[in-house]
Amino acid sequence: MITHHPAKDVLFAYAAGTTQEAVSLVVATHLALCPDCRCSVSLAERAGGAMLENFAPEPMTTAAWERVQSRLDDLRPIHSAVPVPGRETGAPEPLRTYLDGDLDSVRWISVTRGLAYRPILVGDCRVQLVRTKPGHRISLHTHGGDEFSLVLTGGFTDCSGQYRRGDFQTATRELLHRPMADKGEDCIILTVADAPLMFRNPFVGLMAKLMGF
Ligand SMILES: [Zn+2]
Structure with a gap:
C-alpha cells in the first residue's frame, strides 16, 4: 500500500x-x-x-x-508517460533500463558498513541508488536543495513518517532528519537531488564528500 x-x-x-x-x-x-x-x-x-x-x-x-x-x-530518449507496471520486487522500468539489469547486479560503492551507493546519472541533478542495511541510521542532515527519494526495497522511517516500496519522499531545505532503515531486508532507494546533503556533523560531511556520496 x-x-x-x-x-x-x-x-x-x-x-x-x-x-x-x-x-x-x-x-x-x-x-x-x-x-x-x-x-x-x-x-x-x-x-x-x-x-x-x-x-x-x-x-x-x-x-x-x-x-x-x-x-x-x-533530445535523449523520453520515458513512456505511463510505464509498464513493475514486478513485485526489484527495479521496475524505466529504472531497469538505466541499470542495465536488476538491483542484484548493481556494483555498490561502500561509504560505511551499513551504507553504500551507486551513481546512475550525473548532470544538473544527481541520481543515485542508496542502500542501507536494516536498522542503520543515516547521520542527521538537511538538504542543500530539493531531493526526491523512491523506495525500491525494504523501508525507512524518519520524523515525517514511514516509507515502504513505492513510497515517494520530497525533502527540502526545511527537512532536518535522520532516516533509519526498517528491520528486515536492505532498504534501497532511488534518489534525485539538485544539491548535496548537508550533514550536521562536519566530520561526517567531510567523509561523505571524500567518498563521493
Ligand atoms: Zn503515487
Missing part, C-alpha cells in the same frame, strides 16, 4: 513533458508502482490534449519545421 506520492504539480509537469530527465526517471519509476498516480497523469494528459484541440491552427514555414526536427534529434 503506497501512502506517499509526488506532489500534484510534479505529476502535472511530468504529464506535460517539462520535467528534466532525472526527475522524469524517478517519477516514471514511481508510476510503474502506483496506480493512483498513473490515473492522475493519464487525466492530466487527456486535459492537455483537449486544450490543444481548442487552439486555432497557425501556418508554419518550412524552416520552422526543420528547426523542430533538428532539436528532436538532439
Whole structure:
C-alpha cells in the first residue's frame, strides 16, 4: 500500500513533458508502482490534449519545421508517460533500463558498513541508488536543495513518517532528519537531488564528500 506520492504539480509537469530527465526517471519509476498516480497523469494528459484541440491552427514555414526536427534529434530518449507496471520486487522500468539489469547486479560503492551507493546519472541533478542495511541510521542532515527519494526495497522511517516500496519522499531545505532503515531486508532507494546533503556533523560531511556520496 503506497501512502506517499509526488506532489500534484510534479505529476502535472511530468504529464506535460517539462520535467528534466532525472526527475522524469524517478517519477516514471514511481508510476510503474502506483496506480493512483498513473490515473492522475493519464487525466492530466487527456486535459492537455483537449486544450490543444481548442487552439486555432497557425501556418508554419518550412524552416520552422526543420528547426523542430533538428532539436528532436538532439533530445535523449523520453520515458513512456505511463510505464509498464513493475514486478513485485526489484527495479521496475524505466529504472531497469538505466541499470542495465536488476538491483542484484548493481556494483555498490561502500561509504560505511551499513551504507553504500551507486551513481546512475550525473548532470544538473544527481541520481543515485542508496542502500542501507536494516536498522542503520543515516547521520542527521538537511538538504542543500530539493531531493526526491523512491523506495525500491525494504523501508525507512524518519520524523515525517514511514516509507515502504513505492513510497515517494520530497525533502527540502526545511527537512532536518535522520532516516533509519526498517528491520528486515536492505532498504534501497532511488534518489534525485539538485544539491548535496548537508550533514550536521562536519566530520561526517567531510567523509561523505571524500567518498563521493
Ligand atoms: Zn503515487
